[in-house]
Amino acid sequence: MRATTADREQSAIYTYLICLAAWAIPGAGHLLLGRIQKGVTFLVALTLMFLCGLWLEGRLFPLEIRQPLVALAALADMGIGVLFFIARGAGAGAGRVVALTYEYGNAFLIVAGLLNMLVVLDAFDITQGRK
Amino acid sequence: MTSHLGLMIVFAFFVSIVFATLMRDEPKQQLRFGAQLFAAFVVGGITLGWILYFFPL
Numbered sequence: 001m002r003a004t005t006a007d008r009e010q011s012a013i014y015t016y017l018i019c020l021a022a023w024a025i026p027g028a029g030h031l032l033l034g035r036i037q038k039g040v041t042f043l044v045a046l047t048l049m050f051l052c053g054l055w056l057e058g059r060l061f062p063l064e065i066r067q068p069l070v071a072l073a074a075l076a077d078m079g080i081g082v083l084f085f086i087a088r089g090a091g092a093g094a095g096r097v098v099a100l101t102y103e104y105g106n107a108f109l110i111v112a113g114l115l116n117m118l119v120v121l122d123a124f125d126i127t128q129g130r131k
Numbered sequence: 132m133t134s135h136l137g138l139m140i141v142f143a144f145f146v147s148i149v150f151a152t153l154m155r156d157e158p159k160q161q162l163r164f165g166a167q168l169f170a171a172f173v174v175g176g177i178t179l180g181w182i183l184y185f186f187p188l
Contacts, residue, residue: 041152049145056138104138111142115149122153 015127022123024081026116029123042119049112050080050087058105059095060088073106079113136177143172 022029027042061074077093078084087093093109096102125131151165 037158038152041148045145045148045152052141052145056133101133101138104142108142108145111146115146118153119149 015124018127019120019124022120023079023116026081026083026119029120030126033123033126035126042116046080046112046116046119047083049108049115050083053105053108053110053112054087054092056101056105056108057096057099058093058102058107058109059097060084060093060109073110076110076113079115079117080109081116084113139176140173143169143176147172 018029026046027039031039060077061070063074064070147165147169150168151161155161155164
């Protein structure tokens with residue numbers, strides 16, 4: 001039986017929603033797909049990594065297109081999803097350049113975002129039946 | 132907990148957990164692969180640190 005156009009559109013919307021959820025809340029995509037153990041692991045590990053970055057006085061970079069490296073760091077930071085905007089809204093992640101742990105904090109924040117992007121790709125692969 | 136080594140170990144711990152969970156499906160395999168990754172990150176970091184020690188800026 002061939003899939004109709006409506007079926008394919010519905011499947012695409014479902015895939016996008018899973019990816020959106022996976023981006024917004026680390027591990028949410030896997031949780032929605034029934035991969036509970038993986039979802040909970042991502043949720044705990046990535047959230048803790050992000051919080052460690054804030055604790056280490058890292059900076060949540062602003063999206064400044066005029067400074068390409070700052071913009072790239074901002075995109076990586078935003079990879080963690082809603083947590084980024086909550087932290088920005090709460091005034092966290094200002095970054096204290098003179099702090100001993102400033103660069104470590106940045107590394108934690110940026111890598112947490114990048115790892116969450118990998119998690120989103122993994123959720124996408126699962127929806128496509130590749131895993 | 133602000134030493135280079137301590138923070139590197141914490142960083143390696145988180146990255147190992149996420150990679151192991153991504154790349155293995157069974158919890159037992161995840162634990163094994165995660166431990167291997169963690170050891171590789173820490174030993175690799177210390178080795179690289181010692182190599183760079185002989186090339187000061």
